[in-house]
Amino acid sequence: MAKRIAVVVSQGQSQNPAKRGLEEDIVAALIMEPGIDVTVIPNLYDLKPDGTGILALDGIKGNLIVMSWLYERGARWILDRNNIRGQVGQTLIKADDQDEEDDETDARDDDKERVIDQRQIPSRRIYCIDLRVHDTAQPYIDEIKRIAEENTQKLVQLGDWLQGTAKPEQLERFATPTNTTALGGNGNGKRRPVEETSEPIQPKDVIRIEETGGRRWYPVIDYSRCTNCMECIDFCLFGVYGVDRVETILVEQPDNCRKGCPACSRVCPENAIMFPQHKTPAIAGAPVGLVGLKIDLSKLFGAPDDGKTAEEIAALERDEQLVLAGRDAVGMAVGIRKRQEGKSDEPRDELDDLIDGLDELDL
Amino acid sequence: MKEPDILTFMMGEFAASFPTDRHYAKNHMWGMKRDDGVCRFGFTAYAVRLLQDVYFLEWAVEEGTLLKEKQELGAIESKKAESALYSPMAGRLVQLNEALLSDPSTINVDKYDGGWLFDIEGNGDNLLSPDEYIHHLEAVWDVTQRTIKGQLNE
Numbered sequence: 001m002a003k004r005i006a007v008v009v010s011q012g013q014s015q016n017p018a019k020r021g022l023e024e025d026i027v028a029a030l031i032m033e034p035g036i037d038v039t040v041i042p043n044l045y046d047l048k049p050d051g052t053g054i055l056a057l058d059g060i061k062g063n064l065i066v067m068s069w070l071y072e073r074g075a076r077w078i079l080d081r082n083n084i085r086g087q088v089g090q091t092l093i094k095a096d097d098q099d100e101e102d103d104e105t106d107a108r109d110d111d112k113e114r115v116i117d118q119r120q121i122p123s124r125r126i127y128c129i130d131l132r133v134h135d136t137a138q139p140y141i142d143e144i145k146r147i148a149e150e151n152t153q154k155l156v157q158l159g160d161w162l163q164g165t166a167k168p169e170q171l172e173r174f175a176t177p178t179n180t181t182a183l184g185g186n187g188n189g190k191r192r193p194v195e196e197t198s199e200p201i202q203p204k205d206v207i208r209i210e211e212t213g214g215r216r217w218y219p220v221i222d223y224s225r226c227t228n229c230m231e232c233i234d235f236c237l238f239g240v241y242g243v244d245r246v247e248t249i250l251v252e253q254p255d256n257c258r259k260g261c262p263a264c265s266r267v268c269p270e271n272a273i274m275f276p277q278h279k280t281p282a283i284a285g286a287p288v289g290l291v292g293l294k295i296d297l298s299k300l301f302g303a304p305d306d307g308k309t310a311e312e313i314a315a316l317e318r319d320e321q322l323v324l325a326g327r328d329a330v331g332m333a334v335g336i337r338k339r340q341e342g343k344s345d346e347p348r349d350e351l352d353d354l355i356d357g358l359d360e361l362d363l
Numbered sequence: 364m365k366e367p368d369i370l371t372f373m374m375g376e377f378a379a380s381f382p383t384d385r386h387y388a389k390n391h392m393w394g395m396k397r398d399d400g401v402c403r404f405g406f407t408a409y410a411v412r413l414l415q416d417v418y419f420l421e422w423a424v425e426e427g428t429l430l431k432e433k434q435e436l437g438a439i440e441s442k443k444a445e446s447a448l449y450s451p452m453a454g455r456l457v458q459l460n461e462a463l464l465s466d467p468s469t470i471n472v473d474k475y476d477g478g479w480l481f482d483i484e485g486n487g488d489n490l491l492s493p494d495e496y497i498h499h500l501e502a503v504w505d506v507t508q509r510t511i512k513g514q515l516n517e
Contacts, residue, residue, distance in 0.1 A: 011417070014440055014441070016418040017418075017463070088384060215421070259423050260438075279445050279447065295511055297414070297510075300506075301410065303446075303447055303450075304433065
């Protein structure tokens with residue numbers, strides 16, 4: 001009994017021949033593999049919410065491998081934003097300098113409640129793989145085969161545990177639950193009907209999705225870090241953020257976001273806000289401790305070099321966008337909360353002292 | 364029309380050439396001033412050498428925008444590096460080189476002409492003469508090397 005696994009290749013944004021080459025090498029190799037369905041989509045981040053790309057992803061109900069030129073976290077939470085959810089599949093493809101422990105410890109070694117704790121996640125697994133780690137297709141092919149094998153084995157074991165011999169249809173239904181209660185429950189998810197599918201065993205053609213429309217720019221929230229503190233909604237003056245029916249923060253109007261501006265990401269106390277295409281790895285969703293894969297020449301090409309805090313940089317970036325939009329700059333005066341004690345690792349600065357001084361005045 | 368004179372700066376073994384018929388900005392762009400007050404900008408040989416093969420260019424501003432000096436304009440990605448791009452002078456952004464969006468490799472093959480980036484209308488008083496730019500390079504070359512090595516060693 002062969003169980004199929006879907007592989008989605010998200011193309012790079014740029015006209016980089018090396019990237020296109022790697023994508024196509026992987027696709028070509030996977031066509032030969034039984035049990036693997038390949039879909040090629042434009043860059044995941046740029047997909048329109050109602051476009052054919054998201055529709056295709058939404059149609060995949062079983063285990064899913066998503067290969068993209070994005071950090072694992074970035075890809076995962078872009079999918080989440082589009083209601084494509086599942087358990088975290090652990091991939092062995094990691095950047096060399098990425099410590100294995102980063103994934104485990106993360107920012108979650110405290111007892112703070114995270115938004116994800118209140119969510120029900122479907123049982124299927126989603127593996128997000130960063131195409132920037134290796135230059136050649138082979139390591140990716142090997143990993144996809146390993147994951148496919150892993151999922152086949154899991155299935156057999158569970159079948160044994162259930163006792164008796166399950167019919168293929170039952171196994172299929174087990175792997176891809178059709179009960180809609182497995183979805184939703186987070187308050188902002190649209191519930192979609194799930195169709196029973198019986199797929200043929202023979203290899204299928206690669207599905208290629210194309211979408212028109214340019215690059216998008218919007219924040220992506222990592223709900224495994226987000227504590228729903230609302231600092232971002234207070235800070236952003238462009239109406240990007242909103243709350244859902246159960247008062248959970250969400251990116252409500254992504255296209256209100258100002259292209260190139262990552263300011264809200266800098267004020268997020270939990271580093272939960274990503275701009276997956278930002279050149280700074282920490283903002284793009286890199287794991288803690290992972291440096292950029294390319295040299296950043298911005299300082300040499302005229303970026304302001306200064307010792308500003310993240311909040312100060314964020315306020316400047318926001319002011320720049322406000323002025324560009326024909327509005328008045330507000331500096332640090334609006335939407336930046338006083339940092340709470342014990343919350344920040346950074347040494348106190350003059351601003352902290354100033355604000356604390358104000359608090360002590362009994363007015 | 365006679366060929367302009369060339370100044371060179373040695374980036375290690377690599378001789379970067381700079382035509383003397385134009386101005387230069389500290390962020391490693393050349394600027395060719397026209398009589399109508401518009402200045403055309405492109406990357407210098409120094410910048411292109413650091414970037415190497417350019418794969419992608421993106422603008423975050425639109426034509427007609429009033430730019431401040433050092434305002435962020437967009438981003439560039441090459442084989443080896445990526446960088447935000449900043450305005451070399453204050454003024455009105457007249458035109459972006461649209462051809463580069465589909466084929467940015469012109470930046471590599473024809474940096475001082477067809478690989479131009481954008482036109483800005485303004486006085487450009489802050490721009491450097493070719494000699495001043497060479498002096499600027501002498502001053503920043505060490506920092507440039509440290510920046511690159513520092514990131515590679517991390």
